Amino acid sequence: MCEDRIALLNGAEAAFATASGMAAMHWALCSILRAGDHVVASRTLF
Numbered sequence: 001m002c003e004d005r006i007a008l009l010n011g012a013e014a015a016f017a018t019a020s021g022m023a024a025m026h027w028a029l030c031s032i033l034r035a036g037d038h039v040v041a042s043r044t045l046f
Contacts, residue, residue: 007015018024029039 003015003017006017007013016024016027018027025045033039
């Protein structure tokens, strides 16, 4: 229900809520990366 309201407020098709910013980063990266992919990031990514 929370995600539905956020999506409605933003005019989006859907929304996804996480408990923390790190969980959001993890979810976002895991949704686009595949086995064998590499991520190049600084130590201050988050």
